[in-house]
Amino acid sequence: MKVLIAMSGGVDSSVAAMLLQEMGYELIGVTFQNRIISADSEHNAIEEAHSLAQKMGMKHLVIDVQDYFNKTVIQNFTNEYLHGRTPNPCTVCNYWIKWGALWKIAEEQHCQKLATGHYARIGEQNGRFFIRKGADIVKDQSYFLWKLSQDHLKNTIFPLGDYTKPEVKKIAEKLGFVNLSQKKESQEICFIPDNDYRSFLSANVPNYADFCKIGNFEDTSGKVIGQHQGYPNYTIGQRKGLGIALGVPAYVVAIRPEQNVVVLGKKEDLAGKFCRLSEVNLMKYATVPDDFHCTVRIRYRSHGEKARIFADEKGFCCEFENPVESITLGQSAVLYEGEDVIGGGVIS
Secondary structure (H helix, E strand, C coil): CEEEEEEEHHHHHHHHHHHHHHHHCEEEEEEEECCCHHHHHHHHHHHHCCCCCCCHHHHHEEEEEEHHHHHHHHHHHHHHHCCCCCCCCHHHHHHHHHHHHHHHHHHHHCEEEEECCCCCEEEEEEEEEEECCCCCCCCHHHHHHHCCCCCHHCCCCCCCCCCCCCHHHHHHHHHHCCCHCEEECCCCCCCCCCHHHHHHHHHCCCHHHHHHCCCEEEECCCCCCEEEHHHHHHHCCCCCCCCCHHHHHHHEEEEEECEEEEEEECCHHEEEEEEEEEEECCCCCCCCCCEEEEECHHHHHCCCCEEEEEEEEEEEEEEEEEEEECCCCEEEEEEECCCCEEEEEECC
């Protein structure tokens, strides 16, 4: 079987390729070129991926995805912030780039499957495919994969799903790739290496000054308590960098872009029990019954909270059993049943 594997030059995708080759698959590697990312780091990644592919005797492609990346991931990223929301670019990138663009290349190369170095697994039940948590609970990336379709899932292999990160590093060392096993990982958004999204917005939104202008801070009663430097500079739950001294800890509890207002409150004002979900994608089940109970994660590092899922005239709703802090518009809410991903949606 011929498999197209995404290769970033890092230890995860490299070991995934090694494992697949040991299993007897015929591999074609592909590395994306995207000039919006740091030129030096991207060049190094391409060179490292190409070098490994040569050593493994496999074909390696470098595909320029900058225009498509701009139209999908970057457009979503900037639009969300300009609407007072906090985006989840990795989820969007997985859907549009790492599977959307990747599968088209797989078809062109006559590959039957595609593979990545994600720490996740795929389950199947009653003819439906779904994401399962990876064996490594620290590195598990199931949260970012909820948008994948049934076609995506049934044609995907996750070679690292049953491994832990330390085990993956040991495999690289055992096969003679010591430097690769010690390569430092980035924990930041790939196109914002300095983690400063505000500067990125300023540089990439042509009319940014029309959105990012001085407005009012209000308290939860609607009283004006100061001025902010433009609502896109703030996210729900933010405490540091507010530029205002109130004598007590203050947090961003709401953003109203239409009025250019940022609402500040106490920590307890961040707690909520309800949110709506848009762009819902169901995996494990084609439908879920009303009053369906499951565990919901509203951020990557969350352990999840018990919740009831139901529908009203406006769509899917999520009601938590206990108050949850910082339910943030634009972030992903991912529904779990044990280790299985039932589906997910965007908090709206």
